[in-house]
Amino acid sequence: MAGLTIRDVVKSYGTTKVMHGVDLDIDDGEFVVFVGPSGCGKSTLLRMIAGLEEISGGEISIGDRVVNEVAPAKRGVAMVFQTYALYPHMTVFNNMAFGLKQAKTPKDEIDRRVNAAAKILHIEEYLQRTPRALSGGQRQRVAIGRAIVREPEVFLFDEPLSNLDAALRGQTRLEIARLHERLGSTMIYVTHDQVEAMTLADKIVVLRDGLIEQVGKPMELYSTPDNLFVAKFIGSxxxxxxxxxxxxxxxxxxxxxxxxxxxxxxxxxxxxxxxxxxxxxxxxxxxxxxxxxxxxxxxxxxxxxxxxxxxxxxxxxxxxxxxxxxxxxxxxxxxxxxxxxxxxxxxxxxxx
Known part of the structure; x- marks a missing residue:
C-alpha cells in the first residue's frame, strides 16, 4: 500500500489546457472520491495517475517514487473501469487470472489470489461461468476481483456503478465500502453521484474545469462549503x-x-x-x-x-x-x- 502525491499537474491537448496545476495529497489507506460535473477533469486526472494519459507538466508520486515516466503496468495501480471490459470467451477465473498469467506468476500463486478475491467478493460459485451468464452486478464484482488479484498499492475506480440499476448500485456501493475496510488499501474513486461520494469517501475532492474547488471530509464540504459551486454541488x-x-x-x-x-x-x-x-x-x-x-x-x-x-x-x-x-x-x-x-x-x- 502507498499514499499518493500530485504536484502542479497540468494536462493539455494541443493548445487546449484541461487541467490547470492540480495539487493533492492522498494518505496511505485513504478512500478518496473525485466528484464534479461532466467535463471537470476527474476521469482525466484518474487516467493520469494510472499512466493511461501522459501529463503535460508537474509530478505524480506513488509512495516515494515519481511515476511520470513509469509504464502503467509497473506503477502498482489497478483500475476498475465503467465498462467491465471482461473477455467474453473466458471463464470468470481466467478473466481474473489473465493479468497474473501475463506476468508469469506461478500457478499456485494465481490459484491462491483468485480464490481469495472470489471469497472476498462472494463470487466463488461463478468462477467457471462466462461473463454472459452473469448479471451486471456480478460482472462488476469480477472486474473488481481482477483488480484485487494484482495486489496493487492503489486501486482506481472510474465510475464503476454507472451501468447498474439503482438497487444494484446501492448493494455494490456497500460491497466496495466493505472491501476498503477489509483491505485497508488506498482507493481513488471517480463519480458524478454525490450520494456515492458522501457515503464512501474519507475525503472528497470537488473539481470544476480542471481545478480543485475544495478538498475535505464529506460533512466538512456539506457544512462549510468554500464557495457557491461546492455549496450547490454537495447536497440533495x-x-x-x-x-x-x-x-x-x-x-x-x-x-x-x-x-x-x-x-x-x-x-x-x-x-x-x-x-x-x-x-x-x-x-x-x-x-x-x-x-x-x-x-x-x-x-x-x-x-x-x-x-x-x-x-x-x-x-x-x-x-x-x-x-x-x-x-x-x-x-x-x-x-x-x-x-x-x-x-x-x-x-x-x-x-x-
Missing part, C-alpha cells in the same frame, strides 16, 4: 440560493428572507444559502421564508415541496411531512440561523 436537493442586499440598518433582506448582522468581510451583494432539509414548517410570524406551494414530491420517508416566493423566485424544502399539500397554499418556513450560509456574490467565496 441542492442548496437554495437567494441574492440579497444590505439595507440601511445593516440587515440583509431579500423578499421574505432576513439575515443579520452584515458580515464584516463582505462588499456589495450577498448570496444567502438555505439547505432544503433545514427548513421547517412554522407560524407566519416565525418565518424566515414563505412561499406558495407549487408541487409536492412524495418519496416515502420524506417529501420535497417546490415553492414560489411572492417575488417569483422558486425554492425547495425537504421534510418528513408538511402542514399542507394543497397547491397554491402559502407555506411558512423557519430554520436555525447557525445553518444559514453566506457567500460574496462577486467572488462566490464563503463569508466566514
Amino acid at each position: 436537493p441542492a442548496m437554495n440560493m437567494f441574492d440579497v442586499k444590505p439595507d440601511a440598518e445593516n440587515v440583509f433582506v431579500g423578499g421574505p428572507v432576513a439575515v443579520a448582522p452584515t458580515p464584516k468581510n463582505s462588499n456589495g451583494e450577498i448570496v444567502v444559502g438555505l439547505r432544503p432539509e433545514h427548513l421547517i414548517s412554522c407560524k407566519p410570524e416565525e418565518a424566515v421564508i414563505s412561499g406558495r406551494l407549487d408541487l409536492i414530491e412524495q418519496l416515502g420517508d420524506h417529501v420535497i415541496a417546490h415553492l414560489i416566493r411572492e417575488d417569483g423566485v422558486e425554492f425547495v424544502a425537504k421534510a418528513e411531512d408538511f402542514s399542507s399539500d394543497k397547491k397554491g397554499e402559502i407555506i411558512h418556513l423557519a430554520m436555525d440561523p447557525s445553518r444559514v450560509h453566506l457567500f460574496d456574490k462577486q467572488t462566490e467565496q464563503r463569508i466566514k
Whole structure:
C-alpha cells in the first residue's frame, strides 16, 4: 500500500489546457472520491495517475517514487473501469487470472489470489461461468476481483456503478465500502453521484474545469462549503440560493428572507444559502421564508415541496411531512440561523 502525491499537474491537448496545476495529497489507506460535473477533469486526472494519459507538466508520486515516466503496468495501480471490459470467451477465473498469467506468476500463486478475491467478493460459485451468464452486478464484482488479484498499492475506480440499476448500485456501493475496510488499501474513486461520494469517501475532492474547488471530509464540504459551486454541488436537493442586499440598518433582506448582522468581510451583494432539509414548517410570524406551494414530491420517508416566493423566485424544502399539500397554499418556513450560509456574490467565496 502507498499514499499518493500530485504536484502542479497540468494536462493539455494541443493548445487546449484541461487541467490547470492540480495539487493533492492522498494518505496511505485513504478512500478518496473525485466528484464534479461532466467535463471537470476527474476521469482525466484518474487516467493520469494510472499512466493511461501522459501529463503535460508537474509530478505524480506513488509512495516515494515519481511515476511520470513509469509504464502503467509497473506503477502498482489497478483500475476498475465503467465498462467491465471482461473477455467474453473466458471463464470468470481466467478473466481474473489473465493479468497474473501475463506476468508469469506461478500457478499456485494465481490459484491462491483468485480464490481469495472470489471469497472476498462472494463470487466463488461463478468462477467457471462466462461473463454472459452473469448479471451486471456480478460482472462488476469480477472486474473488481481482477483488480484485487494484482495486489496493487492503489486501486482506481472510474465510475464503476454507472451501468447498474439503482438497487444494484446501492448493494455494490456497500460491497466496495466493505472491501476498503477489509483491505485497508488506498482507493481513488471517480463519480458524478454525490450520494456515492458522501457515503464512501474519507475525503472528497470537488473539481470544476480542471481545478480543485475544495478538498475535505464529506460533512466538512456539506457544512462549510468554500464557495457557491461546492455549496450547490454537495447536497440533495441542492442548496437554495437567494441574492440579497444590505439595507440601511445593516440587515440583509431579500423578499421574505432576513439575515443579520452584515458580515464584516463582505462588499456589495450577498448570496444567502438555505439547505432544503433545514427548513421547517412554522407560524407566519416565525418565518424566515414563505412561499406558495407549487408541487409536492412524495418519496416515502420524506417529501420535497417546490415553492414560489411572492417575488417569483422558486425554492425547495425537504421534510418528513408538511402542514399542507394543497397547491397554491402559502407555506411558512423557519430554520436555525447557525445553518444559514453566506457567500460574496462577486467572488462566490464563503463569508466566514
